[in-house]
Amino acid sequence: MNFILGMVIAAIGMGPVVMIPLVGVGVLKLNFFFGVIVPYAALAIFVIGIIYRVMNWSRSPVPYRIPTTAGQEWSFPWIKSNPIDNPKNTCGVVARMIFEVLTFRSLFRHTKLEYRNTETGPKIDYEWEKWLWLAALAFHYSFLVIFLRHFRFFMEPVPGFVHLLEKLDGFMQLGLLPINGLGTPGVYLTDMLLMLAVTYLLLRRIYIPQVRYISLPADYFPLFLILTLGTTGILMRYLIRVDITAVKELAIGLFTLHPVAPEGIGVIFYVHLFCLCVLIAYFPFSKLMHMAGIFLSPTRNLANTSRMVRHVNPWNYPVKFHTYEAYENEFREHMIEAGLPVEKGLDSEPAKKAEEE
Amino acid sequence: MSLNGLLLDKRSSIIKKWRDLVISTYPIDTQRFLKREKDRFSNPVGQTIAEDLEILYDQLIKDNDIDQISRSLDNIVRIRAVQDFKPSAAVGFVLALKRLIRKEIGVDTGQGETKDDMEALEERIEAAALLAFDIYAGCKKKLYELRVIEATNQVSSLLERANLKVEIPEFDPVL
Amino acid sequence: MADTPKPEELSKIDHAPPLMEGWMDVPAEIRPGIYCYGGKAKNVAAVGMPNPRDWNPADDDWKLPENWEQIIDEGMRDRLDKYRSFKLFMDICVRCGACADKCHFFIGSGDPKNMPVMRAELLRSVYRKKFTAAGKILGKIAGARKLTEEVLKEWWTYLYQCTECRRCSLFCPYGIDMAEITIMGRELTNLLGLNIDWIAGPVANCNRTGNHLGIQPHAYKDMIDFFVDEIEEVSGIRVEPDLNRKGAEILFVTPSGDVFADPGTYTAMGYLMLFHYLKAQGLDITWSTYASEGGNFGFFTSHEMAKRLNAKMYAEAKRLGVKWILGGECGHMWRVVHQYMNTWNGPADFLEEPVSPITGTKFETATGTKMVHIIEFTADLIRNNRLKLDPSRNDNLIVTYHDSCNTSRGMGFLEEPRYVIKNVCNNFYEMPPNTIREQTFCCGSGSGLNAGEDMELRMRGGLPRANAVKHVHEKYGVNMLSCICALDRAVLPTSLGYWVPEVAVTGVHEMVANALVFDGEKERTTNLRGEPLPGMEDEE
Ligand code: HEM
């Protein structure tokens, strides 16, 4: 498999994701199926799938305490330890995990700001790793904010935090886009960020040979999916308007378990919704499970207390090892000769027996 | 313009092409890393190539300080001697400079002073190529020596105790 | 006759993949200088590991057992059920590439299959085929492939090009640790008898005689006696070490490399001198010939083998009736002691929580395992002013310090050694920050790869470390690399011998002993190596 094939395969995978709702709703008019049944089914797969995967991981025990220690351990009071990168207790582990999950700390670690001497004096050179960390953060946070903003559709009245997010997120419309009157709603920062970040993540997969080398169709597919999801969303917002009241009716219906499939929502909405359904249904079976996996990672979520507290391995089993007795039996004569203390003298019973054997 | 003037004029372009040529001998998937990672410690191979080719170029076209040349050749060849290269491939990059310069400068070498200069330069490059080969052979010999020394060290105290310790034989391969 | 090729044509590495092929289509090459010899039948059989036979990796026929596929199948399933790490790390990699250029073997070789993520993908691709629905149905499209003999050879090739240093794990956003995957992979290959002799031999020896070289007890004793004489020659002090003595308070265990291999031997002398120095202050310590190996090459074959070899330490502590164990300078020994020993062979309830008999300091980090690192022990002594030190005796040295992978990333043991070093020598310079402490570069020969036949591999792997050493050598005139790992002491002289021959290698306790001022010692004119002390050059 090489990267061109990988992308082609992922793109072929995307075909049905777009075509099915286009045909299903646009031609066959299966609004209820695509507006209600598919989302519920996808959500069920998502929830059950994640629970299943996490349970499945948890079924395998953690036999050894193997944190990757990334700083000074706690030892003497006069040596400054690093309680986050080398946690001594649960508190430290929680802090470490919070940093990992919220700031991608490990990913940040290898970023270096670099000064390079050029003809015109020293110049700062941001290595691409910096961009990876930035793009990863931008992507995940935008995704989160956009997800939260969607509660505007699910809840009536719209909860306060959504308003707040929208205000923060949409601040651009005030100063930067004065021609608001033309019916163009304000631009959300996160919409742009998400698209930019995902595009960057995709481009680096194509452009950086090492990353290209390791990429599989399963790496392109989610990016394509998210790109399509975002594109259809943005299209709906800025170009192909759909009936928002009807969408809200459908969303609240889904949310309150009184599903309805109102008429007259543009087909593009169904493409958007179907993409999301595919994404969440695909989630438990893919690398996207890193969301849950990161919390279970034994090199990160264990405190470095290995020598203080005994970590118990549930399947620890006794092993046969070469005992001192066997050792002395083999070398007793030499040991005595060399003046090494022995358990049994040369003419003791067991020694003789060992001799005879 | 004199040959030297031309060579100085095209300096950065020739050096860049030369470096690209050396880098292109590595697997395609890693070339970008070797070129782009500028930290000397994260990318010793790429940075050594970049730095020492530049020194080599300057030395070959003007200063011709044999110590500098040997040192820079050593830095590069020492690395290539333990990578997946045939001997010819490990040192071939030196001779490649000759073609590169001809292609880049494109002077008609058929006349007067420039011709002499060019010939002198090419002779220097050839000498450097031979030197590179010596270094390569030295590296291989060194690896072999180190292997023997290490094997001896591993049991050194025992050998000494048993009065078996022998000095590492002088390596003077009989050809 | 064909034209002679042009230089630039000649110098291409011949394995650039064609455009339409990916890594799955490129088989591994078993190249001399890179691979290690296969484990000999007698060594594998001696410890009862599977499929003992003499085999040669360069041959086509690896003499696999008939049902090898089934063995791998079951072996993988078994390990997936037993190790969450393995299962998780098979599933959650997003192939972001953050780890890709962090491996010293990748940096030194440029071989893309040496990117840590690739090392894992080699196993993952087979995992997907065997254990995931998508992989079973979609095959290559889902990144899955069948386990063939060719794939198995590829596994073996790259599993024995990983030193289990964990540098990659530091940078992975999910902490995916290739060392863990290599450990699993090596367990799997060992099920088929695909070992390397440089590991199998020491394991067999260690099991029988207690140390990797297969040195028998009387010869071990002889060795220690020899050190005693050497020490007397240098310092005029006659140390009196104990071996296998029952009723001592502390058992001392160090890697056998220190006893037999240069320059580790000087570190061993350092321990002897330190212990002797402390005798008057109440140190009651014994060495053991039975548990004379702190290092554990078993760890490079399987957890079980490692546990078997490790079991001797506690067994010996129990037999001798000591209160706690003191461990010498070693890397992977400390990974094992710190992260595995108590789980495997504990609880050590027959021992007491370690307290320094000299300073009364309680070693709270070691209350469970009851084993203290000698650097901790010495750092505490220095802190409490219990050692009279004359660092100027090390003035001929300009020192830097190499963190060994296992103590830094498997323990977090960073400041203690630096504290000791700074107290015993006057000239100390750090290497660049992205090559030390938790980001330290491996020596390039760890995890049993320090054989002789894979010298080219080792030199490549050692390049990033040596390159940083070279930097401080050129910048500050550093001429001595200190370390707290017996393997480092065995292999770094070779690696530096190739890359920076001006720099030698020492253990920290060698420098401690050189600086240590005894009451009533004769005036020292040389250090332990017999080299003249600074200012004494003329006395020779
Ligand atoms: C606890 C929550 C999460 C954490 C800590 C997390 C963390 C990360 C990190 C560190 C990366 C690697 C950097 C990168 O390649 O961008 C990554 C990649 C990725 N994440 Fe997440 N993630 C989380 C949740 C999610 C969710 C909910 C999604 C679903 C949309 C997601 C989708 C992705 C994708 C598609 C990539 C790969 C990007 C690429 O191909 O380069 N993540 N994640």
Ligand code: SF4
């Ligand atoms: S850093 Fe971690 S997630 Fe990223 S490619 Fe490497 S192993 Fe996979």
Ligand code: SF4
């Ligand atoms: S553990 Fe070390 S040697 Fe192994 S892949 Fe990771 S960085 Fe490379």
